[in-house]
Amino acid sequence: MTPAREPWPREPAESWPVRVAAVAMVVDALLLIAHVLHRSASVLDPDGSWFFPFRRAALWNGGQDGSLVEFFGLLQLGAAAVLLLRAGLRGPARRVLAAWGGILLLLLADDQFRIHERVGARLALDRLVPSLGATTAQELGGLLFWAVSGLLLVDGLIRLHRRSAPAAQSASWRLLVTVVPFVLVAVGYVLLGVARPGLVVGPEGEAVALVRIAVKLLTMTLLLVQALRLTASRP
Structure with a gap:
């Protein structure tokens, strides 16, 4: 008599966030490497024989709108x-998650x-402070x-x-810890540009911009992982 086959063990739901995180991190790394190659192609390959695909395509420039870095980040954010939102609308005890969504x-x-x-352009702060x-x-x-918007959002949160x-x-606390580094880097980048405009150009500026782009992209990946964990565990 042939012994009955044991059912294939089900994979724990908590493993899906880990898999998604691993894949997303790999894509993040590849996109950031492509950004570096794009920005440094003229230095690494002056003849244009090796880095031609990265040299001209603005698609690889993570600091520009419409780039692959921005698209992948926004895809994860959405x-x-x-x-x-789905997790937070399951009951009144989870409304804070809907607020985060x-x-x-x-x-x-x-x-x-x-x-x-x-809005920043409409404010025209350079008219009030001509040195800007x-x-x-x-x-x-x-x-x-x-x-101003953050004060209102934080109050409701x-x-x-x-x-x-x-x-x-x-x-909610874990989501806050995930977001704080990006907020600090984004605010610091703007204030640095105001205090020392010359530092955000040239090689130093490229390094600072890379840090900002990397932190933004990784933050969106971590937010997606947090949301997947909540969906898997259903708090």
């Missing part, structure tokens, strides 16, 4: 937002429609927009955090 959607909309850039360049004034105005269950509160 997925994380949808998952958090709404904030990520707002960030996605800002990237797509350049909201803070337009137009680009620096726009970035500083955009930072001011986010400072705190209210929902207090009303949520302990598991959802713990998840």
